[in-house]
Amino acid sequence: MRRTIFYISDGTGITAETIGHSVLTQFDDVQFDTYRIPFVDSAEHAEAAVLRIKTLYAQTGARPIVVNTVIDPALSEILASSGALMMDVFAPFIEPLENELGVKRKLSIGKAHGLVNFAEYEARINATNYALTHDDGANFNYADADVILVGVSRSGKTPTCLYMALHFGVKAANYPLTDEDLEKLELPKRLVPYRARLYGLSIDANRLAQVREARKPNSRYATLAQCRWELDQADRLLRRENIPWLNTTHTSIEEIGSKILSSLGIDKQMY
Amino acid sequence: MRRTIFYISDGTGITAETIGHSVLTQFDDVQFDTYRIPFVDSAEHAEAAVLRIKTLYAQTGARPIVVNTVIDPALSEILASSGALMMDVFAPFIEPLENELGVKRKLSIGKAHGLVNFAEYEARINATNYALTHDDGANFNYADADVILVGVSRSGKTPTCLYMALHFGVKAANYPLTDEDLEKLELPKRLVPYRARLYGLSIDANRLAQVREARKPNSRYATLAQCRWELDQADRLLRRENIPWLNTTHTSIEEIGSKILSSLGIDKQMY
Structure with a gap:
């Protein structure tokens, strides 16, 4: 039908x-x-x-x-x-x-997604710029970050940061765990001061290999063995450091964003 | 109250x-x-x-x-x-x-913003990656673009592209008009083949100067005179080339996105 x-x-x-x-x-x-x-x-x-x-x-x-x-x-x-x-x-x-x-509603049209509160709107746009300039290790100054997503390359960090920035005005940075970080199994020093704002993203190895293969075909980066090793080490690191995390494989960015904000106690209004 | x-x-x-x-x-x-x-x-x-x-x-x-x-x-x-x-x-x-x-609804919970249709979800994420890699003149290959936003620096192109990508799975690129383009008053050659997919963004000069000042204080780039000149030339160029455009000063990215998609006849489902 x-x-x-x-x-x-x-x-x-x-x-x-x-x-x-x-x-x-x-x-x-x-x-x-x-x-x-x-x-x-x-x-x-x-x-x-x-x-x-x-x-x-x-x-x-x-x-x-x-x-x-x-x-x-x-x-x-x-x-x-x-x-x-x-x-x-x-x-x-x-x-x-x-x-x-005890009051009558006002018949003002098109307000819900219009530009009503300029300061709030600016906060969203600034947060979006923040996400772009603090994406993928481009800038390690996390002093202003509300949340810092941590995970291996292609685990879903960037779209999640952009979503939280655009819709909640949350300053969301992300840090890609490098092979060096994963070998050491230590929280990178630059993240230590911001421990309370860290949140980890994981993903199933098969799915990760598929995503990486689409991006860099036939690379070592995209092999299942490499993906498995990185994910195992990352999971170990996050558990050891007691950082909250979730698996993004079957989870939309809306669900991931919602869970992260709940977990970190960020109760910002949605736009 | x-x-x-x-x-x-x-x-x-x-x-x-x-x-x-x-x-x-x-x-x-x-x-x-x-x-x-x-x-x-x-x-x-x-x-x-x-x-x-x-x-x-x-x-x-x-x-x-x-x-x-x-x-x-x-x-x-x-x-x-x-x-x-x-x-x-x-x-x-x-x-x-x-x-x-003539059918009963099903009590399936949490579906509206969950990961139900994997292909659709992947299209959103791919579109978001596309917006990031085709932002601000980073890549001029627009063959796959659904829409290419054109405007001076800081006219609102990037957040609008990200919004359309995240929520409509639209591949949105953006091209920043350079001083050279604005002096020539000609559509840049690399945009000519994609004329039907172009959409212009403008903004009030005072607002633009304010946004640029926050980004690069005391720069020539942020002076009202420079902003006025760029905007005048851009408006002239867009009118001459008959490219649809709108002023973003009092318009939210949701409104801008909605108007662009209507204008270009892109009737994709919203996520």
Whole structure:
């Protein structure tokens, strides 16, 4: 079975798509074709969206589903005239919240992922620059780091650092364990002062060899033997030094990031 | 007025926080203290969450609000015993969807931001590596690029590329316009074959000078005159070459990314 989903928003559509995706993963027998219609902030844009929905309805013969985060009720009404099944994301929560808080909500559109708080936004961008300049041992001055990821090459450190920086404004550096570090089985001296901010990433040897092979085909670096040795030594080092760590093989960067922040007690707001 | 919000999930908590944040921005007279409790996937974890909620309720005297994306109804019931105002994110949508689709949802937890589709996940990570290796003119081979951002130094190209890569699996390169390009007022030859994939970023001169000053204090690069000249020339070049562009000064990377993907007709699913 195939069905069509439209994510419609007066802003970026990120909220609509996030919740829509979460709900739809609970219906995995159905194949969903998804379309994003962002910045629907006028009657004209809403009418254009209705036309797209109606066209697809006619083409497929199946009623489309609209996940709607448009805040202006007049625009939502226009969207509903498409005949789609409307899933209004905010509607169920507004009344209970208004009652609980004793204030009326404000109809300000596109705020959730807009540039509302400039200082917070700047912190994200600065954290992203920090992650880029403190990636892969490029800069060993970790005084400002909120977290320093430690692991062998290609264990997932860089994307995880970028994710935590972009979405939590966390200054995340990463240090790649070298063969020398792994032979000594000692925490590199430059990391010792920051022990409380260290977090280790590991990965299955087969997966690591596969990733490295794609990057440097036929290299010693990509052999299973080399990957196994590095990972064994790294695991030993992290255990001995009592550094928290996790295996990234079956874990998304969102899950890794979430676990690291919990583990280190970093309770920053997500953007 | 201050109120406490708990984002509680059996996975990362990203969906809960995304929708909670969107709803709460509509109540901007209230100050919200937010706490994230991810990976609540057992009665034990749910009981621990209840204890935290009750403790805060007792301390503040104000009823906490729980934004809940835990899928197992038994765990949600435990959470509700905290006495908090429960906002169950999925509840309102499940029944209408089950009726529309004619199938029952499956109670599989933590899927929304977990590692479900390995090929999709790999595409995101590869796109992130692509953005890093094609950043700031580091590599001019744009054959595989889905989009190439063009603009003066510090106009917002790098964070936007990383965002599009991480969340849409889009291969985003960026090319910094040099003084030479800006003097010639010609599209650099290496970009000509990829004209349809170009997108320009601009920024207000005052803001650019401020950002550059933070990076290279007292440099010619950071003077308002230099920023104005570069931006004027870049705007002229982009207009003359008919390349779509936007001003990033008051625009978040989520908004910039969303507009670029719409403009270039890239309809990839968001992760």
